[in-house]
Amino acid sequence: MSTxxxxxxxxxxxxxxxxxxxxxKSDKVTVIDFYATWCGPCKAIxxxxxxxxxxxxxxxxxxVDVDQAQDIAQEYGVTAMPTIFYFxxxxxLNYVVGANLQKIVQLVQEYSKVxxxxx
Amino acid sequence: MSQITVDDxxxxxxxxxxxxxxxxxxxxxACANPIELNLAKEFAGKTVVVTxxxxxxxxxxxxxxxxxxxxxxxxxxDKGVSKIxxxxxxxxxxxxxxxxxxxxxxxxxxxxxxxxxLSKISKSLGDSYVEDLSAAGFGVRxxxxxxxxKNGVIDYLANEDGLGFSEISSAxxxxxxx
Numbered sequence: 476m477s478t479x480x481x482x483x484x485x486x487x488x489x490x491x492x493x494x495x496x497x498x499x500k501s502d503k504v505t506v507i508d509f510y511a512t513w514c515g516p517c518k519a520i521x522x523x524x525x526x527x528x529x530x531x532x533x534x535x536x537x538x539v540d541v542d543q544a545q546d547i548a549q550e551y552g553v554t555a556m557p558t559i560f561y562f563x564x565x566x567x568l569n570y571v572v573g574a575n576l577q578k579i580v581q582l583v584q585e586y587s588k589v590x591x592x593x594x
Numbered sequence: 595m596s597q598i599t600v601d602d603x604x605x606x607x608x609x610x611x612x613x614x615x616x617x618x619x620x621x622x623x624a625c626a627n628p629i630e631l632n633l634a635k636e637f638a639g640k641t642v643v644v645t646x647x648x649x650x651x652x653x654x655x656x657x658x659x660x661x662x663x664x665x666x667x668x669x670x671x672d673k674g675v676s677k678i679x680x681x682x683x684x685x686x687x688x689x690x691x692x693x694x695x696x697x698x699x700x701x702x703x704x705x706x707x708x709x710x711x712l713s714k715i716s717k718s719l720g721d722s723y724v725e726d727l728s729a730a731g732f733g734v735r736x737x738x739x740x741x742x743x744k745n746g747v748i749d750y751l752a753n754e755d756g757l758g759f760s761e762i763s764s765a766x767x768x769x770x771x772x
Contacts, residue, residue: 514625541627548627554614555624572616573623 485528487537495547498537499562504586505535509551509558511542516574517557523576524559527583530594534587561586597720600751604644604743605718606633610681610708613690616701628686631679631708637746640676643768644743646716646736648725648757650684650692650707659738659759660696666765667704673772678705683713683735710736722755740768 489495489507499505508524510517528536541548541556551560554572559579561568568586571578584591598605610633613626636642645663647655660680663670670678682689689707698705710716716723716736723737740763742750750771752762761767 511625511627516623516625549629552629554627554629555616556627557624575623 484525485532485536486524487535489537489539489547490544492544492546492550495537495539495544496565498535500565501535501562502564503533503535504568504583505537505562506583507560507562508536508538509541509548509553509556509560510538511556512540514556520557520574520576520579523580527580527591531583531587531589531591533589534583597722598718598748598751600748602748603746604633604637604741604748605715606637606746608711608714608718609633610679610710610715611686612706612708613686614701614703614706615690615693615699626687626690628709631706634746636677636679637743639745641674641745641749641772642677642679642743643670643675643740644679644681645738645740645763645768646681646710646723647738648682648727648735649732650682650688651695654757654759655682655738656692656696659763662765663705664696664698666769669765669769670772671704673769675772680705680707681710681715681736682707683710683716683733685709719751722753725757738763742768742771 487498489498539547541553557574559571561582569582580591609630611628612631613628647659649655663678686709689709693707713724713734713736723739725735725737727735738754738757738759740752741748754760754762
């Protein structure tokens with residue numbers, strides 16, 4: 476059986492608070508997608524986040540399954556999914572609650588200073 | 595099982611889950627995430643009113659009990675109550691919808707609609723604090739009761755001991771005791 480292999484996602488699956496804190500410490504801008512496997516709006520934005528991760532390597536992309544990593548979700552007060560957080564050097568820059576694609580992409584552009592339309 | 599009484603600590607070993615009201619949840623661009631309400635933290639150094647009802651959207655609870663509390667939110671605030679916790683045995687998603695249906699849409703989340711998992715919290719207060727509604731197909735539900743908790747300790751406790759709603763659990767009665 477041959478199938479076209481899906482290239483591994485450039486998005487880091489984050490499973491523990493320790494791993495999370497390590498990931499956001501970076502001086503690179505990091506973007507974290509808090510999602511749930513049963514959440515429709517989260518699935519809707521998945522392709523866009525995947526594309527961003529593919530085209531904007533200057534930014535580190537991570538994702539957290541709130542059911543698997545409740546401690547991280549609790550720590551960051553995630554009350555709705557998706558919630559996208561933006562970090563740099565361990566500091567929270569901003570966040571978006573809900574599948575607001577326009578805002579999500581705009582903030583990636585703003586913080587990375589990359590012209591996404593050129594990628 | 596011994597009944598809890600005034601001057602006992604309100605049990606905090608089981609935390610109810612709830613979905614805090616947020617505008618994003620209203621727009622269906624986000625899925626609500628039930629989170630634990632940390633009772634010990636909510637109670638510490640504060641006055642909290644906990645009231646339980648047999649079921650969200652059931653007639654008495656929806657038409658009389660909770661609307662009565664919603665009408666008096668400012669009065670509760672004026673008396674120094676830091677939070678009102680409404681408990682039912684329903685799941686957090688039903689409770690979140692009920693809160694909105696009752697008209698509470700404030701991101702302050704001064705009143706929260708939280709799920710007493712399997713009525714465990716109510717059961718830990720005593721057998722008369724739960725109602726077995728299995729015959730009606732509802733399972734074990736919480737009874738209708740109200741508790742004033744001051745710094746984690748029960749200051750006032752009133753149980754309807756049945757499903758009805760009367761002066762016993764009315765907002766005015768609670769306000770008088772505060």
